[in-house]
Amino acid sequence: MRSPPSVKFKAWPGGRLLDIPQVQALAPDHREAIETVARVLPFRVNRYVVDELIDWSAAPDDPIFRLTFPDRRMLAEQDFEAVRSLVASGDSERLKAAVAGIRARLNPHPAGQTTANVPELDGEPVQGLQHKYRETVLLFPSAGQTCHTYCSYCFRWAQFIGDADLRFATRQMEPVVRYLRAHPEVTDVLITGGDPMVMKTRVLRRYVEPLLDVPSVRTVRIGTKSVAWWPNRFVTDDDADDALRLFEEVVASGRHMALMAHYSHARELQPAIAQQAVRRIHATGAVVRCQAPLIRRVNDDANAWAELWRAQVAVGATPYYMFVERDTGPRGWFEVPLARAVRIYREATAQVGGLARTARGPVMSCKPGKLRVVGVAGAGRDKRFVLQFLQARDPANVGRLLFATWDARAAWVDHLTIEGWDELTSTSTNGGGRRALHLAEGGSHVRLFG
Numbered sequence: 001m002r003s004p005p006s007v008k009f010k011a012w013p014g015g016r017l018l019d020i021p022q023v024q025a026l027a028p029d030h031r032e033a034i035e036t037v038a039r040v041l042p043f044r045v046n047r048y049v050v051d052e053l054i055d056w057s058a059a060p061d062d063p064i065f066r067l068t069f070p071d072r073r074m075l076a077e078q079d080f081e082a083v084r085s086l087v088a089s090g091d092s093e094r095l096k097a098a099v100a101g102i103r104a105r106l107n108p109h110p111a112g113q114t115t116a117n118v119p120e121l122d123g124e125p126v127q128g129l130q131h132k133y134r135e136t137v138l139l140f141p142s143a144g145q146t147c148h149t150y151c152s153y154c155f156r157w158a159q160f161i162g163d164a165d166l167r168f169a170t171r172q173m174e175p176v177v178r179y180l181r182a183h184p185e186v187t188d189v190l191i192t193g194g195d196p197m198v199m200k201t202r203v204l205r206r207y208v209e210p211l212l213d214v215p216s217v218r219t220v221r222i223g224t225k226s227v228a229w230w231p232n233r234f235v236t237d238d239d240a241d242d243a244l245r246l247f248e249e250v251v252a253s254g255r256h257m258a259l260m261a262h263y264s265h266a267r268e269l270q271p272a273i274a275q276q277a278v279r280r281i282h283a284t285g286a287v288v289r290c291q292a293p294l295i296r297r298v299n300d301d302a303n304a305w306a307e308l309w310r311a312q313v314a315v316g317a318t319p320y321y322m323f324v325e326r327d328t329g330p331r332g333w334f335e336v337p338l339a340r341a342v343r344i345y346r347e348a349t350a351q352v353g354g355l356a357r358t359a360r361g362p363v364m365s366c367k368p369g370k371l372r373v374v375g376v377a378g379a380g381r382d383k384r385f386v387l388q389f390l391q392a393r394d395p396a397n398v399g400r401l402l403f404a405t406w407d408a409r410a411a412w413v414d415h416l417t418i419e420g421w422d423e424l425t426s427t428s429t430n431g432g433g434r435r436a437l438h439l440a441e442g443g444s445h446v447r448l449f450g
């Protein structure tokens, strides 16, 4: 298939957001609010999202606008006012200190993201690698730690503000390959970021090719939102065809090649180029599996999810996960109570045919594993959430059921009262078979059954 002519990628960072023509047309106080929040939380948007995905006539209520542009309510009112007045005062030192303080209170590293899962080789940490689940490692290429556009709810937002997370990524594949050879139980490598597809193909190749020399690696996954934020990456970019050839090489090696595509809303699949991107990926033998969090004011609606899953199946992609918004950043603005999340999942599932019912959810990706909220059981004082480990740091816990005290407002595992949690987490082991300590989410008490 021949590619159409190249289209130049253009993005605006937070410091340039007033250059966006559509932003210039917003009311002055709205512009000021966006600029103020963008001093604290990372902002980046590209021209494709601005021109093709956002419905500016519906802003600020448009879901894609909310998915990308800050809202003043993402910060506590006193924090917002403090930043706004410090910007106006021109006192850059005090502004810097205030911003740092606000960021620190927003739990920048949820679930020990940067420390809990770093594996060791010869007594040294393997840079850029995380090994939480026995069969899967996460690989963070240093050149892939940004995104074409930042999601306003991003759970890795700390990476984009110069936080220590960036030092976690790697340029070196030699230690990674040595670790994989020493751990043949690892069959899946998930290349993640940021978004690895921001890398030129020749750079991405440096990370993918060495994996093909490790016989025990059977699946290469790439976590990406480029299919939604910049589908040109697979269609019109200068090296789009090279990327597709790289996928073909992985498939030709007898491995499974999967793009773990982050789609939040059906509109992301409406443009012809977005559908073409998926078709071109599939033509290589790679598959597209789709996942996204359930986000208040963006996609907290059963119809929105049913429409999204139908759109994914229509292009041959597979719905895979509905996640729960994580306990970081502006979670208070975006989180959906678990009770409501379960209802949305069930009502969405009921609307679609069997092939679109493949997404598992709602799922909390927390320290001990991926915990699905299966539903609610009992009534009155016996009412409980039923949870199940879909994936677990200790493989023995996969599939186990947990029961948590009902709480209509609970939106994350640390809002639940579940007996046995401390016992479960203090005795669990991680993917590498080492004993994993200090895994309990703060304040949780879990009852374990099964």
Ligand code: SF4
Residues within 6 Å of the ligand: 146, 147, 149, 150, 151, 153, 154, 155, 156, 157, 193, 194, 195, 224, 225, 262
């Ligand atoms: S694509 Fe993922 S890593 Fe990038 S901004 Fe969105 S949520 Fe964050």
